[in-house]
Amino acid sequence: MAKQLLKGNIAFAEAAIRAGCEVYFGYPITPQTELLEHMAKRMVELDRVFLQAESEVAAVNMVYGAAAAGAKVMTSSSSPGISLMQEGFSYMAGSNVPAVVIDVMRGGPGLGNIQPSQADYNQVTKSAGHGDFHPIVLAPSTVQEAIDLTVLAFDLAEKYRTLAFVIADGAIGQMMEPAELPEMRPLPEKRPAWAVTGAKGRPHNVISSLYMGAEELEALNLTLQDKLRQIEKAEVRYEATHVDDAEVVIVAFGTAARVAHTSVQHLRAAGLPVGLFRPITLWPFPEQELARLARRIPSVRTFLVVEMNAGQMVHDVREAVGSHVPVRFKGRMGGIIPLPEEIEEEVRRIIPSAHSRAFRVEAKNGRVAHQ
Known part of the structure; x- marks a missing residue:
């Protein structure tokens, strides 16, 4: 496809749609609001699910539910909004479900301002939620990379059943550059075998991050660490x-x-x-x-x-x-x-x-x- 002049936030959104995003939940916050606005228009046009939640906390729990059901789901926010989502990220990590998160960073701490910053580095790489886990974190430096790494994020999230973040400071979200969008991928015809079920006539399958026994929870954590080591070995860029x-x-x-x-x-x-x-x-x-x-x-x-x-x-x-x-x-x-x-x-x-x-x-x- 030919290149076109794209704003970074629009590039993130359209790349996610073309990568097969079926469901989007989010809440507006600058400097990523155009991303949500583009999803609001395009997802409805394509008969996919878009919902502006009442808060970032509500949005991330909706993402958790859709991910557990096996949908290709994404949310986006900016620095203080990502902070509010951390409990949900931890639940998803503990449940081994895939989701994509776009973080267009702003100045802080606190509400700070809407200027570009990279001060979410520790938040997403070290403390994206409580517990011993890491999300995959991809950092584009151009609008083209914003597209390419968003598509990659969906592939990696699905491959490893994990959270995949794409983080960019507000300048990349707001800048415009020539970039090429990928072809539209077909949506999946059926849900993955691990997805939550429960209707009559189907095997009962529950997804949860609650493990009351210490040995059972340690076994889950050991499995999670094995997965993280596989990612460390294969996905460095x-x-x-x-x-x-x-x-x-x-x-x-x-x-x-x-x-x-x-x-x-x-x-x-x-x-x-x-x-x-x-x-x-x-x-x-x-x-x-x-x-x-x-x-x-x-x-x-x-x-x-x-x-x-x-x-x-x-x-x-x-x-x-x-x-x-x-x-x-x-x-x-x-x-x-x-x-x-x-x-x-x-x-x-x-x-x-x-x-x-x-x-x-x-x-x-x-x-x-x-x-």
């Missing part, structure tokens, strides 16, 4: 740019990675050996790939983590690289997007200016080599 010869590697995701990419281009043109490592899966986090990079010869001098928060992903980067390489942090908060110049200034503090004279850019093939 990342993008690495100019890291093979880099002495400073910037680590960033989402809009921060877009800005960092511009900084890397400027710095490489100035003769500085800088690269960019962009996690696409925030969980499972690409820790082994970062660890290998930290042990590479010639070695990376510093990792610079750039985030639109107070430094949340930086802890995962430090855990991955250990004591091999120092990790520094550059962040902005409150809905402020860092400028390329800010990142470049930070990199220049790390790399002595004299180093640039011993470093040349081979313009012919774009490679960088030491002199």
